[in-house]
Amino acid sequence: MAQLALDNLVKTFSDGSDEVVAVDTVDMSLNDGEFLVLVGPSGCGKSTTLRMVAGLETVTEGDILIGDESVIGTEPRDRDIAMVFQNYALYPHMTAKENMSFGLKMTTDLDTETIEQRVTETAEMMGIEDLLDDPPKELSGGQQQRVALGRAIVRDPAVFLMDEPLSNLDAKLRTKMRTELKSLQNELDVTTIYVTHDQTEAMTMGDRIAILDDGVLQQVGTPLECYHRPANRFVAGFIGSPSMNFIPAAVEDGSLVHREFTYALSAETAAQLDGYEEVILGVRPEDIQLSTATGPEQTVTATVDVVEPLGDLFHVYVTIDGQQYTVTVEDGSNLGNGVTVGLRFPEDAIHLFDAD
Numbered sequence: 001m002a003q004l005a006l007d008n009l010v011k012t013f014s015d016g017s018d019e020v021v022a023v024d025t026v027d028m029s030l031n032d033g034e035f036l037v038l039v040g041p042s043g044c045g046k047s048t049t050l051r052m053v054a055g056l057e058t059v060t061e062g063d064i065l066i067g068d069e070s071v072i073g074t075e076p077r078d079r080d081i082a083m084v085f086q087n088y089a090l091y092p093h094m095t096a097k098e099n100m101s102f103g104l105k106m107t108t109d110l111d112t113e114t115i116e117q118r119v120t121e122t123a124e125m126m127g128i129e130d131l132l133d134d135p136p137k138e139l140s141g142g143q144q145q146r147v148a149l150g151r152a153i154v155r156d157p158a159v160f161l162m163d164e165p166l167s168n169l170d171a172k173l174r175t176k177m178r179t180e181l182k183s184l185q186n187e188l189d190v191t192t193i194y195v196t197h198d199q200t201e202a203m204t205m206g207d208r209i210a211i212l213d214d215g216v217l218q219q220v221g222t223p224l225e226c227y228h229r230p231a232n233r234f235v236a237g238f239i240g241s242p243s244m245n246f247i248p249a250a251v252e253d254g255s256l257v258h259r260e261f262t263y264a265l266s267a268e269t270a271a272q273l274d275g276y277e278e279v280i281l282g283v284r285p286e287d288i289q290l291s292t293a294t295g296p297e298q299t300v301t302a303t304v305d306v307v308e309p310l311g312d313l314f315h316v317y318v319t320i321d322g323q324q325y326t327v328t329v330e331d332g333s334n335l336g337n338g339v340t341v342g343l344r345f346p347e348d349a350i351h352l353f354d355a356d
């Protein structure tokens with residue numbers, strides 16, 4: 001167990017005459033035993049960050065500390081780190097048991113009996129004790145991933161690094177493994193960076209989440225902090241499903257003015273917008289109040305396009321001035337294509353962002 005610090009980490013790749021800044025001055029630290037999810041769209045630098053921590057990629061600038069020690073220049077196998085990959089990366093010619101014990105044989109001087117005992121205990125924890133004599137090709141994807149996780153756990157490392165470990169599993173198994181992995185990590189209390197492009201995985205698994213875009217860290221916080229107090233428009237749009245709605249509006253005399261509506265703001269909010277001419281009004285689908293009655297003041301008129309029943313909720317897609325927005329309601333059974341509705345955006349639920 002250890003703290004892990006990424007100190008102004010930079011990675012540039014040279015591609016002929018082009019230089020790609022894959023990771024741009026990423027600065028963050030994990031507490032001992034913390035589960036941090038590094039999340040962002042494809043190509044934003046997640047894997048490169050993880051690979052630098054693992055020692056599989058050189059660092060262009062910055063430092064990586066495990067505990068108080070810099071690991072720059074330390075060989076991957078000497079970093080006290082175990083990594084789990086998306087494609088499991090099991091040795092095909094070895095049984096599950098051999099896969100799990102190989103790392104211990106290579107990097108420790110534990111005797112065979114101790115190794116055997118640790119592998120058996122870990123296999124029991126992972127529910128794979130009956131599979132230990134099987135080679136990977138005889139195992140399902142879910143079983144292979146359990147062996148890969150078991151191989152990481154058995155080493156009892158200071159840090160786990162997980163690179164999209166669940167993304168090759170089908171949706172149902174992925175959800176099950178998500179919960180299992182989270183409770184396993186709670187139990188083991190090992191400092192973990194978990195990489196995913198899936199914001200639901202990030203929200204449900206992370207003690208904190210770190211959101212990366214184009215190599216730059218956008219926000220590090222608890223899932224609910226990032227959800228309720230997004231640092232910027234990128235985070236606001238990336239975290240949450242369906243995504244936050246963004247509606248452009250002009251600021252005039254303490255009101256937000258759109259072609260289809262004028263929305264009077266409280267004096268307090270209006271004061272914050274002093275000096276702005278254009279803003280983006282952000283509002284989450286579940287925060288919009290939708291009504292079929294002609295509403296009070298501050299009601300925006302919209303037309304329903306599509307209603308999607310989800311069982312417990314409905315997603316209602318509405319159009320305002322040719323643009324589509326999403327509203328989540330508990331009961332949308334009375335709505336359908338072409339229905340005119342009134343929308344309210346409660347002021348405590350709106351987010352205001354700089355216009356592009």
Ligand code: ADP
Pocket residue numbers: 013014015020021022040041042043044045046047048049
């Ligand atoms: P992610 O894991 O978020 O999908 P990556 O870390 O794989 O992103 O990639 C970040 C950026 O670095 C991308 O633009 C990618 O094309 C680039 N990149 C990654 N590895 C290399 C490499 N070996 N050579 C050149 N460019 C690379």
